[in-house]
Amino acid sequence: MFDLKDLYQEVIIDHNRSPRNFGKLEDADHTLEGYNPLCGDRLTLYLKIKDDLISGISFDGSGCAISVASASLMTEAMKGKTIEEGTLIFNAFHELVTVDSQDIDFDKLGKLAAIAGVREYPARVKCATLCWHTLHSLLTDDTTSVSTE
Numbered sequence: 209m210f211d212l213k214d215l216y217q218e219v220i221i222d223h224n225r226s227p228r229n230f231g232k233l234e235d236a237d238h239t240l241e242g243y244n245p246l247c248g249d250r251l252t253l254y255l256k257i258k259d260d261l262i263s264g265i266s267f268d269g270s271g272c273a274i275s276v277a278s279a280s281l282m283t284e285a286m287k288g289k290t291i292e293e294g295t296l297i298f299n300a301f302h303e304l305v306t307v308d309s310q311d312i313d314f315d316k317l318g319k320l321a322a323i324a325g326v327r328e329y330p331a332r333v334k335c336a337t338l339c340w341h342t343l344h345s346l347l348t349d350d351t352t353s354v355s356t357e
């Protein structure tokens with residue numbers, strides 16, 4: 209039988225082992241570090257915005273499997289999107305990991321739904337959302353450093 213949980217675990221393991229868009233973006237025009245003191249995740253996000261479009265996005269740093277896989281999936285989802293589309297994805301993702309009762313819209317979220325499993329482990333939610341909060345701060349021009357505390 210087709211088991212979603214196994215599939216999603218595979219997605220996270222894959223993105224942790226070989227993160228997409230990992231490494232400094234040399235021509236980034238926005239850079240911000242996010243830190244999750246609960247787990248020790250420290251990830252820096254690089255962003256290049258051109259004509260309201262997220263034309264470049266990458267990250268580096270170190271963190272646990274959940275934080276790295278989430279950042280990897282996020283950069284994949286955001287690349288080439290407009291800021292408005294990016295904000296919609298952010299909102300959908302944020303609801304997904306924080307609102308327990310919501311049914312997960314797998315069609316809308318695709319692979320990002322893999323991260324939804326962290327809802328069952330409240331301590332890990334901050335790992336999953338770290339890079340997202342960093343991105344949100346960058347997109348809303350709040351460029352003080354990000355901490356999940």
Ligand code: ZN
Pocket residue numbers: 244247248249271272273274275334335
């Ligand atoms: Zn973590």
